[in-house]
Amino acid sequence: MLAQYLPILDWGRTYNGSVLTNDLVAALIVTIMLIPQSLAYALLAGLPPVVGLYASILPLVAYAVFGTSRTLAVGPVAVVSLMTASAAGAVAAQGTALYLEAAITLAALSGIMLVVLGVLRLGFLANLLSHPVISGFITASGVLIATSQVKHILGVTAGGETWPAMLGGLARAAGTVNPWTLAIGIPATLFLFWVRKGLKPALVGLGLAPRAADIAAKAGPVVAVAVTIAAAVAFDLEGRGVKLVGAIPQGLPPFALPSTDLALIEQLWVPALLISIIGFVESVSVAQTLAAKRRQRIAPNQELIGLGASNIASALSGGYPVTGGFARSVVNFDAGAETPAAGAYTAVGIALAGLFLTPLLYSLPIATLAATIIVAVLSLVDLKTPGRLWTYSKADFAAHMATIIITLLAGVEMGVIAGVGVGLLLYLWRASRPHAAIVGRVPETEHFRNVERHRVFTVPHVLSIRIDESLTYLNARWLEEYVLEQVADRPEVRHVILMCSAVNEIDASGLESLEAIDHRLKDAGIGLHLSEVKGPVMDRLGRTHFIEELGGRVFLSQDRAFRVLAAVPDEPVADAARGMI
């Protein structure tokens, strides 16, 4: 019972020396990868770089205690950083104390929401984000993030929350480009692209094992960081107008209490909820992918608690919202991490970096961090999905494109909300008109098929309708309309049989609609009958007066219902099988 909420009690019991070694190696590799990434994502979130380090220490420890994935690595990620910038930017200007307070409060709110969702077992709400909506959102976020970093490559000042505003800002600032910044930014970007695409094959060509080559390639950004720091020092780039990271407060994360200002909380709770859900969806997808490779399991509702604890830990140590990241988790997995303890060791590594390495980062050009971000997020942009969706499903295509367009034009929050809204609208639209068919008997069999697709036998005074969906409140009104329209079209009908073989459930609205149909058909002198009602559905109907009051009867099989009600002696099948009636 306790182990359910504290997965550490599970894996901690069997922890031994060989597992420790594997975890330590993985932690070292992830630490090297995370340091530049944490600084870069803090920049993207509009926060001092050190906040990125803070968000990469305690949250990892919290996840190690509460999380269920053995290999997920939490910390700042690109999309959540962008959402943080958008939400905090709506409250205060970047660089102000209020902006930082808003970011910390977002982490606290998001942490509390995730824990509450987890305790209430509401993880299923993440289902509201369909895959086309998520991929549209990630593509558009990638474009927004990359565009937002171009100003750091150019060395200009420009703002904007939406894509047109960003492009406009860059265009207006075109005259103030700093050539020295450009001289750092462009080579760094090209180098990092090559690291991502070409370094691994080159290393393999040099005789390195593919897995080792893969991991070494992830360290590429560290090379870019080292070289550009050296260049900045050698050529006094600070004096030539190149923006550097500057002084980073040295030391361990401070203990911070998030804001209890109700006005601030009121402004931030909606973005905090969206950050929670997007973060959870991203994290749980990564965790599931990795768990499946080793036939392990994750518990999605406990994952909510794990991520929530991480975010609360982040807020308490002056960090901003975190979640499980794809790239770092894969590196952690590939480097051989076996338990969440690897995450805790990574936290120690980053804490040591915070204590001793920050003076070295003084001369790191911001342009290098921007290049890191651009190269990382452009891999998120997925140009193949729209075409694939168009071929497969127009509704999914519509939800995907709506999400992309609204995210680009109206920002990340509206993008998520619109995506969920469009998806739900299309779903409800489809759910409100399920498939149903008028059926007839396939000659010389007991099977009944759609009269429009098969040559089947029917009689004018019996109308058999097969309903291919559960009867719920979303389609209850449709059911009434459909049945009554079919009857209105056929004045000779005396019996209606609803064939319920595909009806898994009838909710109270569905039941009332059946009652309403029955009453209305009775008024018109028509009997309503049911056939092939499933056991559990029948059990529930038995608890009501519906069956007693029904104008017609309930038949075990459609065949029998049709035989009895049609009662046409010259139908060959009825004749042949009369003994069975």
Place this chain on the structure above:
Amino acid sequence: MLAQYLPILDWGRTYNGSVLTNDLVAALIVTIMLIPQSLAYALLAGLPPVVGLYASILPLVAYAVFGTSRTLAVGPVAVVSLMTASAAGAVAAQGTALYLEAAITLAALSGIMLVVLGVLRLGFLANLLSHPVISGFITASGVLIATSQVKHILGVTAGGETWPAMLGGLARAAGTVNPWTLAIGIPATLFLFWVRKGLKPALVGLGLAPRAADIAAKAGPVVAVAVTIAAAVAFDLEGRGVKLVGAIPQGLPPFALPSTDLALIEQLWVPALLISIIGFVESVSVAQTLAAKRRQRIAPNQELIGLGASNIASALSGGYPVTGGFARSVVNFDAGAETPAAGAYTAVGIALAGLFLTPLLYSLPIATLAATIIVAVLSLVDLKTPGRLWTYSKADFAAHMATIIITLLAGVEMGVIAGVGVGLLLYLWRASRPHAAIVGRVPETEHFRNVERHRVFTVPHVLSIRIDESLTYLNARWLEEYVLEQVADRPEVRHVILMCSAVNEIDASGLESLEAIDHRLKDAGIGLHLSEVKGPVMDRLGRTHFIEELGGRVFLSQDRAFRVLAAVPDEPVADAARGMI
């Protein structure tokens, strides 16, 4: 084509003398019933009584032109009047010009929204209100409305939007009860209750035909109106502190332009939307019930346009939101109305009343109108539904009770929103965990059944899973979790067969989940196979690379899939039927 949007072109073509007579008789009866009701509902909406008359003239003409029900009678109704009072009361105090302007603007907004929903064919959105939510809302509204009128019976001043506030207000005002008002209010209430329950049997006992007795009983309120007017005049009740209707402006409805004040519209659009949807649901249910009795049809999306036109007409003539009412429509139907023209004749009748009868209504006690309302709405309170729902479906019971409690405690708007929210949440929860079963072969047949309910044959290395639902984004994540968990539990499994006989649709998220499951199973050395995929589903899958990339195969039947993959010679059925493989 034009007739689709102007149903009048349809029935107008065959209009003749006998239909005219029937329509005129029905119109006369409905007019007599509507006059006190219109005044009373205007009082409930917090508006001058004459506004109720205005709302009962042009809207009827507009519905006659655009509506599809032959017998629906539109006008002010209780629940919509209460919602109007709530929405306008949030903007201004009763009796002010702004309050009236808000009510007229609500009608205009609601009219425009209904027309837009109709043109976009979005009538299905009304499905979001499940029957348990609607009945909970109507019960709670009935309680709120009746309680709000008690002050008029007592002759005291009291306010309150929520039930506790109303009760508190009445308790505080208990010392100021006006005995003369009480002397009118109590007998009027008792008389009207008797009219509703006991008059019809009494009239039938006197030899009247049941239908005629029914209609005559509906005229009961007119008697109460006449008698209490006489009493007010005879005993100078106005001088004794009894509130009377007072001077009503005589004449036809004024032409009014609704407000174009954007700030007002911003405050009113949410309540206007809720009024539109509640009004539409109420109206379309009544229209469908009546249409079915004569095997006529209504077109729900055109009904939106008809009701929208009525509300726009109401706004333009100084009225407030209207919809199709149950009681008056039934009277219209029973009195023999054959076409919407009856509604237009009723409009003429009420216009004449507005021109000539209003001076007579000066001395009508408000308490009489309050009694009319109380008696009318208490029939809306349905105490049987909660028990019935509890027996049938706990989820529906929860939605019903949540709607009642929140409507009573937080008002009508929050009640509707909470009802829709709870209903949707419960629906999504169920949709996110559909039914699925591990199946095995029923010995000596080709049938496969749930291993937990039947004695069936399985083999350890083949896992057959039957999925009883379409695969959509709402259950895509569940599908991944479910399949991977089942596999994680069974280390000996080498083949997974998904039996898709109940899968009517696979959306893009469902497809991606299948791909993800396939990749993960491949990683674990397991083949994923499908069986019994429906034709249209297979056609769509054929437009993707899924089938080519699938680790396993697609089998026409589960039987065949199991035979091929199980390949166990000592299974008796496989042996017997080997020739068929």
